Amino acid sequence: MLEQTEANDAPLLAIRHLNKSYGLVKAVNDVSLDVKAGEVVGLVGDNGAGKSTFLSLLSGYNRKDSGEFVYKGKSVTITSPRTSRRNLNIEMIYQNLSLAPDLPVWQNVFLGEEPRRFFLFLNKRQMIERTLDVLEQLNSKVQPTEFVGNLSGGEQQLVAIARALLFERDLIIMDEPTAAISVAKIEDVLQLIRDLKKHGKTVILVSHRLEDILSVADRIVVFSLGKIRDILENKNLSIEDLVRVMFQDRNRGEGQA
Amino acid sequence: MTVITATSDLKRIRSKVTQILGQTGSVRRPIAFLIIALVISTLLEPSFLTVRNLEALLVSSSFLMVIAVGEAVVIITGMIDLGVQSILASGGMLVAFLSVFGEFPAAISIPTGLLFGAVVGLVVGLLVTKGRIPSFIVTLGTYWGLRGVALIFNGGNYISPYSVTPVRNFGFEGIAGKMFGVPNLIIIAMVIIAAAQVALTYTPFGVWLKSIGSNEASGRTVGLNTDWIKISAFVISGVLAVLAGIMMTAWQSSVYPTTGAGYSLQAIAGVILGGIPFTGGRGTIVGAALGALVIGLIDDMIVLLGLPALYQYIFVAIILVVAGLQARSKGFVK
Numbered sequence: 001m002l003e004q005t006e007a008n009d010a011p012l013l014a015i016r017h018l019n020k021s022y023g024l025v026k027a028v029n030d031v032s033l034d035v036k037a038g039e040v041v042g043l044v045g046d047n048g049a050g051k052s053t054f055l056s057l058l059s060g061y062n063r064k065d066s067g068e069f070v071y072k073g074k075s076v077t078i079t080s081p082r083t084s085r086r087n088l089n090i091e092m093i094y095q096n097l098s099l100a101p102d103l104p105v106w107q108n109v110f111l112g113e114e115p116r117r118f119f120l121f122l123n124k125r126q127m128i129e130r131t132l133d134v135l136e137q138l139n140s141k142v143q144p145t146e147f148v149g150n151l152s153g154g155e156q157q158l159v160a161i162a163r164a165l166l167f168e169r170d171l172i173i174m175d176e177p178t179a180a181i182s183v184a185k186i187e188d189v190l191q192l193i194r195d196l197k198k199h200g201k202t203v204i205l206v207s208h209r210l211e212d213i214l215s216v217a218d219r220i221v222v223f224s225l226g227k228i229r230d231i232l233e234n235k236n237l238s239i240e241d242l243v244r245v246m247f248q249d250r251n252r253g254e255g256q257a
Numbered sequence: 258m259t260v261i262t263a264t265s266d267l268k269r270i271r272s273k274v275t276q277i278l279g280q281t282g283s284v285r286r287p288i289a290f291l292i293i294a295l296v297i298s299t300l301l302e303p304s305f306l307t308v309r310n311l312e313a314l315l316v317s318s319s320f321l322m323v324i325a326v327g328e329a330v331v332i333i334t335g336m337i338d339l340g341v342q343s344i345l346a347s348g349g350m351l352v353a354f355l356s357v358f359g360e361f362p363a364a365i366s367i368p369t370g371l372l373f374g375a376v377v378g379l380v381v382g383l384l385v386t387k388g389r390i391p392s393f394i395v396t397l398g399t400y401w402g403l404r405g406v407a408l409i410f411n412g413g414n415y416i417s418p419y420s421v422t423p424v425r426n427f428g429f430e431g432i433a434g435k436m437f438g439v440p441n442l443i444i445i446a447m448v449i450i451a452a453a454q455v456a457l458t459y460t461p462f463g464v465w466l467k468s469i470g471s472n473e474a475s476g477r478t479v480g481l482n483t484d485w486i487k488i489s490a491f492v493i494s495g496v497l498a499v500l501a502g503i504m505m506t507a508w509q510s511s512v513y514p515t516t517g518a519g520y521s522l523q524a525i526a527g528v529i530l531g532g533i534p535f536t537g538g539r540g541t542i543v544g545a546a547l548g549a550l551v552i553g554l555i556d557d558m559i560v561l562l563g564l565p566a567l568y569q570y571i572f573v574a575i576i577l578v579v580a581g582l583q584a585r586s587k588g589f590v591k
Contacts, residue, residue: 082480098478100471102282102538107464112479114461121459163479 382488470537
């Protein structure tokens with residue numbers, strides 16, 4: 001199942017036998033996954049398949065019951081969002097983006113990691129210049145001084161992504177990035193994801209929109225009932241293929257566990 | 258005569274107003290309020306615009322401005338502190354008690370008082386963040402509870418240097434004095450306002466405060482300790498309230514358990530007048546201080562015009578509604 005297409009490089013992040021239960025429900029059941037550097041991994045699965053719990057374990061919002069994270073060959077512990085960011089060099093982009101609408105772009109992208117002058121003060125010039133740099137890398141005309149609340153949904157997505165580039169995250173997790181934006185802007189966001197890949201970033205993408213996943217993902221991981229049902233190379237796949245894999249349990253009734 | 262019927266006309270007027278007065282939270286708004294208030298006051302009473310009266314106005318408003326700075330810090334995070342007037346009274350009583358009855362020098366009584374304010378803020382902050390009780394309810398608690406504490410020190414009586422025989426001075430009367438002809442109370446207020454404004458605009462802490470009011474999740478997802486930021490907002494508010502209490506005690510040469518009564522709501526009114534939306538996220542300290550100054554100015558005018566105090570309440574109410582209109586925030590109103 002786990003085809004090693006590029007045998008030369010070890011996985012950026014290896015997830016080993018991850019488990020998380022809520023009472024009797026095994027939300028994540030013995031999940032193992034290798035994520036290679038520079039690839040876009042799509043996560044699909046019906047509601048309750050375990051995608052969100054899986055992401056929350058990765059981003060430190062929930063603690064795993066058992067299992068191991070191996071990042072660049074080293075086993076790391078994740079106990080909080082802070083340790084996740086530090087140990088996995090991860091940037092998690094939530095569906096609601098978690099930006100502060102009343103703050104300008106430059107303050108949002110640096111929030112919590114502001115460069116300082118004289119120990120105490122914001123280095124505003126540096127913050128604005130670096131923000132502008134990153135926005136230009138993303139081919140955006142958004143100005144660093146604009147208030148985030150005045151930006152469109154797609155532009156806000158871009159601001160959230162800019163953070164990832166700014167802090168040179170290796171791994172970017174995007175949860176439903178196209179759910180809250182207009183259909184006309186979806187292609188822009190997908191293009192952003194392709195650009196991230198071009199910048200050498202690794203992206204894990206969760207979406208209900210299978211056509212988006214098919215359009216950008218290198219591999220597609222299908223979750224079902226807390227387990228990884230299958231991992232598909234995105235070559236000549238159709239939505240129908242994907243749906244068939246997603247729901248094969250249901251069609252079979254109570255098949256293999 | 259043209260009648261405005263089309264919404265486009267309304268929109269144009271509104272955008273024109275926004276152009277002049279700035280966006281929600283802009284300091285231009287309280288400046289406009291202050292100018293209007295100054296013009297009306299001068300028209301009503303030409304003697305208003307004298308250096309002597311303006312100095313008196315700034316002195317008598319300095320306490321409210323200092324409290325409004327702390328209140329602004331709390332409201333910018335989207336919370337509220339109803340307890341400042343009782344922190345002021347109990348802190349002022351504590352410092353006076355230590356100085357007069359305890360015979361401590363000001364170098365001990367004043368820091369002790371400020372520490373008291375910090376501890377109150379810490380407890381309030383812990384109850385709000387770790388205890389998950391809304392700030393309105395917790396600070397309603399300090400509002401009532403510390404009123405009681407203020408009554409403890411001298412059996413409900415005021416404290417002044419004459420409370421003991423032989424007479425014993427506070428030791429910090431100089432706070433109400435002058436430096437180079439400028440009242441120290443005005444200098445203290447200005448320094449506090451300037452320092453707080455610099456902190457809000459030019460330090461990461463200021464950005465964090467605003468981020469909490471704007472969208473608390475923004476700070477949490479990047480790993481900010483939002484609980485401690487909220488707690489520090491209450492600590493700042495508590496310390497400044499006690500400072501205002503010390504300033505008032507020096508100014509009046511006495512302190513009553515009821516000193517500062519009504520200041521909590523006046524400070525909140527000043528903050529709203531200063532253009533800070535109740536939901537937080539935006540606004541300036543200078544604006545809040547100017548808002549407090551307008552409230553003080555109304556007080557002053559009522560006295561100058563010889564009107565009964567009831568007009569003060571009515572004017573403040575009217576202005577508050579106007580201020581509330583301009584400080585409206587987008588989205589739902591709670």
